[in-house]
Amino acid sequence: MKKVIVSGIQPTGEMHIGNYLGAVKNWVELQADPQFDRYFFIPDWHSMTIDYEPGTKQRIIRNLVRDLLALGIDPKKSTLFIQSHIPEHTELFWTLMTLTPMSELEKMTQFKDKALKNAENINAGLFTYPVLMAADILMYKAHINPVGEDQVQHVELARVLAKKFNNKFGQTFPEPQSMLTNVPRIMSLLESDKKMSKSGGDKSCLYVSDSPTVISEKIRKAVTDEQGVQNLLGLAKLFDPTGLTYKHLNKDFAGGTLKNVELKDTLAELISTYFADFRARKEEIDDKMVDEVIAEGCARAREMAQRTMEDVRSKTGIR
């Protein structure tokens, strides 16, 4: 039997290189492995837990679909869908909520972090976010969740809830496991000890769709304290397909002759080249194609979700 992979990326803005290196690149690579069935999705309901401008949401979602396609997510190999188009997710969410101890949610570090950053909007959705994520994962009977470190605790909750459901209502869900990429956290360009994050502002992130000019401008303004230089060197390693340019930079760095401006300009060149094909492919993806991919992926996901929920309703005695 094939193993099922489920993972998502929130439509909260442009995709940055942390999202790409920490998640999406791995998704694309996993498509080559025939032992997996893959579900990749855009958790738009999750993204409502943070303040946003309603008028921009559809543009962000559709832009994200174009990014995913242009980066190599192949709708023939992976089911690509949008969470809110599958209403069964909220139904399973509610079922799982009734199994979730409050204490499990109270210990979530991401909730604590997000509550600090959004002190004026600490909503219940932010608190129960991991239960909706467990519903996303269990709906497709996932075995594996390729996620960043920040999500490991949430996958652990999905495992706890799978076990609880199975014990109470009969064997239904496999217990999912996190799969971490070997890419470390990608750090902000402006604060070398902070994770690159959309909430840090446009200048702190490099977006996969940034033009070569913008890439160069942003990197020119990156901090170059000790950690900052290390971060930039680390990026050079990750974006150098042959490793030769990185080797040269690293040798000069070790010898104390590497100028910051040389490091920055070389890195900007490496990143611009790395995403050149992506930028060209993205130009070719029109609205019609995006509509078709969304409709097809959501229909496929919904079929599975309906099957899971029929089973869940029957086992829980609700129908």
Ligand code: AMP
């Ligand atoms: P999100 O936009 O929060 O849905 O994140 C999508 C994926 O990108 C998750 O698997 C995160 O763990 C990963 N991710 C987000 N920011 C970073 C970062 N700065 N470095 C590495 N991975 C990241």
